[in-house]
Amino acid sequence: MKREGLVKAAMAGAFLGLVLWGGPPLFRHRHHDVPIIKGPGVTAVLRLSDFSPRLKGTAGDTLIFVLQGKEPGGKALIMGNTHSNEPEGMLATLVFIENAVVDKGTLYVIPFFNNSGSRNTRPGDGYPLYFDVPTDWGSRQFRYGNRDASPLDQWPDPDVYIHYPDGQLLSFIDVRNTNRTWPGRPDGPLMERVTFGAMELIRRDKIDVAVDIHGAETMFPVTNCIVAPERSVKIATLASMTVKAMEGFENHVEPSPAGFRGLSHREIGDHSDAMPFLLEAPIPFLDQPTGPKTTRFLLDGKDPFLLSLSRKKKLFVPYDEGGWPLEKRVGQNLSVTLEIFHQFSKKTAARPIVVRGVPRYADVVKNGVGRYLGDPAKAVAGTVVMN
Amino acid sequence: MIMIAYYIITAFILFLVGWNFVREKKKPDDLVLYLLVMVPLLLRLLRVK
Numbered sequence: 230m231k232r233e234g235l236v237k238a239a240m241a242g243a244f245l246g247l248v249l250w251g252g253p254p255l256f257r258h259r260h261h262d263v264p265i266i267k268g269p270g271v272t273a274v275l276r277l278s279d280f281s282p283r284l285k286g287t288a289g290d291t292l293i294f295v296l297q298g299k300e301p302g303g304k305a306l307i308m309g310n311t312h313s314n315e316p317e318g319m320l321a322t323l324v325f326i327e328n329a330v331v332d333k334g335t336l337y338v339i340p341f342f343n344n345s346g347s348r349n350t351r352p353g354d355g356y357p358l359y360f361d362v363p364t365d366w367g368s369r370q371f372r373y374g375n376r377d378a379s380p381l382d383q384w385p386d387p388d389v390y391i392h393y394p395d396g397q398l399l400s401f402i403d404v405r406n407t408n409r410t411w412p413g414r415p416d417g418p419l420m421e422r423v424t425f426g427a428m429e430l431i432r433r434d435k436i437d438v439a440v441d442i443h444g445a446e447t448m449f450p451v452t453n454c455i456v457a458p459e460r461s462v463k464i465a466t467l468a469s470m471t472v473k474a475m476e477g478f479e480n481h482v483e484p485s486p487a488g489f490r491g492l493s494h495r496e497i498g499d500h501s502d503a504m505p506f507l508l509e510a511p512i513p514f515l516d517q518p519t520g521p522k523t524t525r526f527l528l529d530g531k532d533p534f535l536l537s538l539s540r541k542k543k544l545f546v547p548y549d550e551g552g553w554p555l556e557k558r559v560g561q562n563l564s565v566t567l568e569i570f571h572q573f574s575k576k577t578a579a580r581p582i583v584v585r586g587v588p589r590y591a592d593v594v595k596n597g598v599g600r601y602l603g604d605p606a607k608a609v610a611g612t613v614v615m616n
Numbered sequence: 617m618i619m620i621a622y623y624i625i626t627a628f629i630l631f632l633v634g635w636n637f638v639r640e641k642k643k644p645d646d647l648v649l650y651l652l653v654m655v656p657l658l659l660r661l662l663r664v665k
Contacts, residue, residue, distance in 0.1 A: 233641065241637075244651040251655075252664040259664075381663050385622050 281426030302334030313374025318442030364599030
């Protein structure tokens, strides 16, 4: 009897040790805030709960950086981290926030659109909790999140997600996927309240252009492209052709399917006057037949298994020993976004969006992403906000 | 409301598995399994994972 008690106590001790060993890193990751420097163009910082009040005090609430131009013009919304395991979108938005100066029009930038997802992880896939982007002065650390919101913030999942308002049956996990819950509703599940907040921002502030920046697997056909619905396809095509001709990289146009509901590139256009665009840059890290999911692989996009598959023509993008590094992915997101603004301004002369100070593809490929990220420790007092 | 109900269900299952761990006398394999099953339940209850 005494021996049995000792064995049980030892096992219970090992159990608690396991919990204490595994739990705190996840807890710290969830509560780790990322500093963002308000660049020279930032004129205000809002919250998504200003547009969707029932987000207040929840992990769904997130910051909106406003860059108002000196002259009036069109308005654009840029979103990163809709899927928080596709960080090239978030990094592109940070480059805008920390560098852009708007001459005409207004930019609204949301770097952590699915804030809850950015505090989630996918241990079953061996995801790292953080990644560091090398800079000229050291490195900037970011949370590496998951595609879906944390179940700690929205739980339980239904057996089937019934999309609102169309009633289309989607996978259960999509109830936590902020690229399936558009256009959202004010009192729905948390992620529907997030997308509702963005829809309200778009409708109330009369946004003209909405750019949702993603990454996609090299083995997924909808990659390295601009997804655009009918109303945006002309500008998307002009942007695609221009970056190919002027900057030398491919970024083809994919039509937004009308029958697949809940996606930003579909619902924003159907429920507002804005032109939606969804950018997909190839991110090899998301592919399944790869080596270990290391932070190095996340940054350089180099993998021998993908290289082998590329030689067998199984990938949808060109892939060689150079991989598909972060610089290319962020650079093309920046160039395509700027080109969309440029083409929109040419087409709609009364509502121009003119932005300067943002590097383009060749600059980022040459200098690295870190060149355009400041040092929060040396930033002017009062210019650093935590998200 | 549904989320609160699920936390209550989690706590209840955790209690049941823990009680079985305490009551188990003979099978060490079952003791290990009870503990492993309790890990995710406890982490969810503590709002860690």
